[in-house]
Amino acid sequence: MLEKIRVVLVNTSHPGNIGGAARAMKNMGLKSLVLVDPKKYPHQDASSRAAGADDILENAQVVATLEEALAGCSVVLGTSARDRRIPWPLLDPREAADRCLHTWQADHTAEIALVFGREYAGLTNAELQRCQYHIHIPADPEFSSLNLATAVQVLTYEARMAWLKYTEQPTHMPEIEATGMLGTAPATHESLELFYQHLQQTLIEIDFLDPAKPRHLMARLRRIFGRSQLKKSEVNILRGILTETQKAARGEIIQRRGEHV
Amino acid sequence: MLEKIRVVLVNTSHPGNIGGAARAMKNMGLKSLVLVDPKKYPHQDASSRAAGADDILENAQVVATLEEALAGCSVVLGTSARDRRIPWPLLDPREAADRCLHTWQADHTAEIALVFGREYAGLTNAELQRCQYHIHIPADPEFSSLNLATAVQVLTYEARMAWLKYTEQPTHMPEIEATGMLGTAPATHESLELFYQHLQQTLIEIDFLDPAKPRHLMARLRRIFGRSQLKKSEVNILRGILTETQKAARGEIIQRRGEHV
CATH class of the missing domain: 3.40.1280.10 (SPOUT methyltransferase, trefoil knot domain)
Known part of the structure; x- marks a missing residue:
């Protein structure tokens, strides 16, 4: 045509x-x-x-x-x-x-x-x-x-x-549907960047990410979280998890357990 | 937004x-x-x-x-x-x-x-x-x-x-609105009826319409002109055409040509 x-x-x-x-x-x-x-x-x-x-x-x-x-x-x-x-x-x-x-x-x-x-x-x-x-x-x-x-x-x-x-030709490559748009406010760009920095640091601390060989890991993770359109409250939850993970990496959890036992 | x-x-x-x-x-x-x-x-x-x-x-x-x-x-x-x-x-x-x-x-x-x-x-x-x-x-x-x-x-x-x-705003101007912008008023019901009478009479005069066997012709024509939402000025134009058609049917056109030849 x-x-x-x-x-x-x-x-x-x-x-x-x-x-x-x-x-x-x-x-x-x-x-x-x-x-x-x-x-x-x-x-x-x-x-x-x-x-x-x-x-x-x-x-x-x-x-x-x-x-x-x-x-x-x-x-x-x-x-x-x-x-x-x-x-x-x-x-x-x-x-x-x-x-x-x-x-x-x-x-x-x-x-x-x-x-x-x-x-x-x-x-x-x-x-x-x-x-x-x-x-x-x-x-x-x-x-x-x-x-x-x-x-x-x-x-x-x-x-x-x-x-x-x-002609049923694609106007774009396939995407995975974003979900969960309803509810609380979306996270700001800054808070997301702070989250990604926190995530990266944590992954390094737990030896999952080798800064010398990053292998697109952060890009892949950004994609995952990018699709999910994180809300503010969700970023807070995730950062809470990271903070606890860092504590674990530093041995604080073991120490704490030792104190309690 | x-x-x-x-x-x-x-x-x-x-x-x-x-x-x-x-x-x-x-x-x-x-x-x-x-x-x-x-x-x-x-x-x-x-x-x-x-x-x-x-x-x-x-x-x-x-x-x-x-x-x-x-x-x-x-x-x-x-x-x-x-x-x-x-x-x-x-x-x-x-x-x-x-x-x-x-x-x-x-x-x-x-x-x-x-x-x-x-x-x-x-x-x-x-x-x-x-x-x-x-x-x-x-x-x-x-x-x-x-x-x-x-x-x-x-x-x-x-x-x-x-x-x-x-927001349900128009992405284009509706046609009727456009018609209104012309400034000229739509034809009145009376003037339309006079037009349809004139049209019918003219069709009879040119032997297109047989009053004994009308076959819904006028109804069809009314539908056509009805859809076009005629304005006063347009009705005048159409009636001018009908008047000249009637003259032709009466042989006035030929006579006039004859005078000139």
Whole structure:
């Protein structure tokens, strides 16, 4: 599906944004970039911001009109600011990705366009009317204008997520579910670090950990406790155990027993 | 919840990326930025890429170590490339946002950190071990390194989406609301009925509708126009079309052409 989605940038002012968009596309597995009447292109800034996505730039089509950019497309989705005069079917980025997926499911040959407007002015109303759907990224209404390349990143990220989920590819490596979130407050970072220092010291004292050959032991232990999302009270319990363990390592337990016996 | 999430950038090389990250954060409603030993900061490039998110930069904390940046944090999530030697609980950005939300639900005062590494080298293993969770953005394995600011955009976007959904705020503007923003009033019942009468009459005049055998045609048309929630101005347009159609049916168009020939 991803190769059926073309990214169309209309009248881009800053070539750096074209490069940034190309990089974002390549990160997410998209290939087809169409530039409608870019202000400065080709340009060094585009290549440097592409940071290795040069193939996307080299294969980019430069056209004069949005009309040409949309040739052959069955579904056109245009990004839009919030308050448009003309009411239109409006999707958030996740819904837009679903729409791409449904289009692909209905017809594997259908071409899809994601259209992005000018840095400061977006798409004109006439351009938005060429789009069947408008996409709004739900930004803070007080500060809602995203950088062009990051807007491309968000939309192509959602398209990739939809594709990975549809094809049952993992979006991450398996994790073990964190448990026990309810109840008391979670431990702070500092208290956890003090705990890990205490744990390490204790393991050295009981000769379980050889500081000369640590063998990732602390990393493994951090993983274990990290997953369990320790609470403050639990850290206290564990440190109590460590303190007692240290006493045992120092022979205090034996001594105490000796005194009592 | 969003104000409890701090974005921590470790050892950033390009000040432009700091500005881009600040803009992305502000777009998504986050405020707290912490810079660990940035290479060049403050810097003009940071301010220009911030594009109005100057308050985020002004309030950014600059610290010497990751340790200081994480002070007071209960949950630390670090971005990571895929292939790390030590397996760790790994989340995709959506799951990371859920983890932030669950943390907040368990304790509204808990501080959360999203940690981003160097542009070329990411976070070191030692730094990743300070994180309870690693976040992997599921990029194309062939080209998996995102720009720092766009990575911040993806994670903060997911955090905002999670928050909007949790608080039942819309992630996009409902279509009906959009219609209302036009300012023009919806058509009244009376004007709609006059329109339907006009439509019916016109269909009879062009021999499309046989009054003796109506076959639910008008009901079907009413359903179509009913769904579109016509406005007054639109009804006027449609009635103008009907009037011209009636003229055509009466032969006035032909006559007029005849006069001109």
